[in-house]
Amino acid sequence: MVRDRSLSARAWNVGLIAAMALAAFASLAPIIHTTAVSLSNSAAAAGGFITFWPKGFNFESYRKIIEDPHFGNAFLVSTKRVLLGGVVNFVLTVLMAYPLSRGPREFRARHYYMWFVLFTMLFSGGIIPLYLVVKYMGMFNSLWALVLPGAVPVFNVVLLMNFFRNLPKELGEAGLIDGAGPWYMLVRIFVPLSLPAIATVTLFSIVGHWNAFFDGLIFMRSVENYPLQTYIQQLVVQLPPEYMDSTNMDLLDKMSDKTLNAAKIMVSMIPILAVYPFLQRYFIHGIMLGSVKE
Template identity: 40%
Template sequence: MNTKAVRGDWDSRVFDAVNIFLLVVITILIVVPLWNVIVSSFSSGRALAEGGFIFWPTEFSFENYRAVFRDSTIWQSFFISVSKTVIGVVTHVFFCAMVGYALSKSKLRGRKFYVAMGVITMFFSGGMIPTYLLIKSLGLLNSFWVYIIPALLSFYDVIVLMNFFRNVPDSLEESAKIDGAGDWRIFLSIFIPLSMPAMATIVLFNGVGQWNDFMTTKLYVTDQWLYPLQMKLYEIIVQSQTQSMQNVGGSAVIETATKGVQLATIVITTLPIVVMYPILQRYFISGMMLGAVKE
């Protein structure tokens, strides 16, 4: 019997066992708190007041969600959140892809200068007050486009797409030019479809950022009809806390009522992202460029 083969097989089993153990522990650490939040959001105020970990609601209740959806403008805020996320993601990805496609060409004049300018913006910014004055001078205050235009470009995403475009074989572009395709046709018909795995990653991260964006509304929007879901839920939490303080003087009851609403808002704001992630996940592990060119 080959001792090296036996030792290698034993090392492989130990390695697999350690990996499985670590993955199980990490999964438990992630799933258990998430499950506790979901279950607690369906628990009554009395069950939450008892404290401790809740594995299953002893007193099942929708009161926390009723408190959230009691506001008649919640659906308007939901529409604003969905609209700014969809429009913001589409415009952001397309704009970054155009810039990345141009910068991926070594023949572009001033390419190094443009890249240097973009890299500088990754480390330095104008600051909050100059940015506010810029947004005001552009007339974007209390405008839906304040969610879209300032978020059009992220040079980090440009770098990701630029490096991905460099890996596209030159023979594809050359054959398209021989067939009479122009730059726009090549960009839309070849580079965009082949870069779907990279774009899906940017879509996911930018979509999460757009969906969870809170500071843009806090700084630049005062019109409540333009409030996204996150800002509206924040107001609901504040109102719930205020009403509890007016009705009851006990701090424990105030904390319990507010906590239930907070847990419900966490579930509501997280659910769309949880639903979208499995849809985009397949692009992370599949490459559309495989087999595209036969040498």
């Protein structure tokens, strides 16, 4: 392959690299700024003097996070929610997407179920009916209240269904000729070939469960059962009273509600930042779900 060494080609490459670097910086800037705020003293953070480098460098906010039992408990609740909710979403999404991807000859009632699924994407019962259902099922203050209402993410079902439909039909026909049943073809053929799509929808589910806060706010009755994002949302307005002791002036000088909340936001981002690189190689392929037609 002969590379184009002309001046215009080199200028285009430089411009492209500069644009990509600018886009990368724009994506990282909020994270860098939040990190700088979390490591600064209260006066600099309150005055808005922090950009991308901390002022009055200290780790007091992170020390308080380690000492806060409610934060650790909320982190554990969110971890349990992601693990349980991710498994439930994965199983139900695959079990719903596979039959809906079959043709009318294999699944005669497919169109009726498909319209039912699409209807739930456009309309919902609302918050009050959802609240009453959770209440009368006795799921208040339970982890199931955070998992079951969103057990079947319809958008993920549609994405995975389209991916299944774009797999070669000859695979299914060959399996039928060899005597393979629907369960065998799903587990041994379709799921292994659909790892990029499954990883993509799984990443959507994980991020959705980890970032959700409103359901924890309305379904949980005690701070011990709050997921992490609900607990952080409750701390946005004010610093916990135990930190506002007027006798502890040295602590108030190093830390404020702004620096403490910034530190908690940074800690809450760590699990997603740790998981994403492992799913990124699948995500790049899975993002093009259904883009290639047979």
